[in-house]
Amino acid sequence: MRLAALREQVLEANLALARSGLAPATFGNASGVDRAAGLVAIKPSGVSYERLTAAMLVLTDLDGVVVEGELRPSSDLPTHLALYRAWPAIGGVAHAHSEYATTWAQAGWPIPCLGTTHADHYPGPVPITAWLTEAAIAAGYERETGAAIVQALEGMDPAEVPGALVRGHGPFCWGAHALAAAEEAVALERIARLAYQTLQLEAAARPLERALHEKHFRRKHGPSAYYGQP
Ligand SMILES: [Zn+2]
Secondary structure (H helix, E strand, C coil), rough: CCCCHHHHHHHHHHHHHHHHCCCCCCCCEEEEEEEHHHHHECCCCCCCCCCCCCCCCEEECCCCCEEEEECCCCCCCCHHHHHHHHHCCEEEEEEEEHHHHHHHHHHHHCCCCHHHHHHCCCCCCECCCCCCHHHHHHHHHHHHHHHHHHHHHHCCCCCCEEEEEEEECCHHHHHHHHHHHHHHHHHHHHHHHHHHHHHHHHHCCCCCCCHHHHHHHHHHCCCCCCCCCC
């Protein structure tokens, strides 16, 4: 991908987070990676979405060394980089403090799959990380947050599980590119909200039956997918 196109797409992903109300004030950030160039474009730290332009995005290598940009990158950059390094198949990461997903993260619960909206996006519950240890927080808080996410996904395919909750913090989502990651952040907020409301109305609501869950997930993922247009 040309770097100008990467910048435009990452800008669009950040604006999508802001437009959907997922990232109030400056909470939240999206990034994208150009694998061939080995470069990541990410939102600069503390810049409001109204002021954000493609030229303001910061380009770094996969070790976080700034290659282009006048501004400091988002402080969550090391979390994004940890995910890019661990998972070569992903091309974008989005983070928000969206209300319902963050509520689940704070409660410390993985989100159970109570309906097909969830099953369309996740093959199981939305995973949640362990608490970071004091040592991990001291050693490199943002990088260790990424490591905790990778750990929470152990045994899962990040191409099939597009997000996780960081315990006590909020959701991180990813996808094939920055916009896909932002779209997953929007979907996760909807899933989190529906699950919360379902359990309010019916505390004994049960997870979706496996066959129905599988049916919905496999309509959209993997070799037998048939949802949408070819
Ligand atoms: Zn955050």
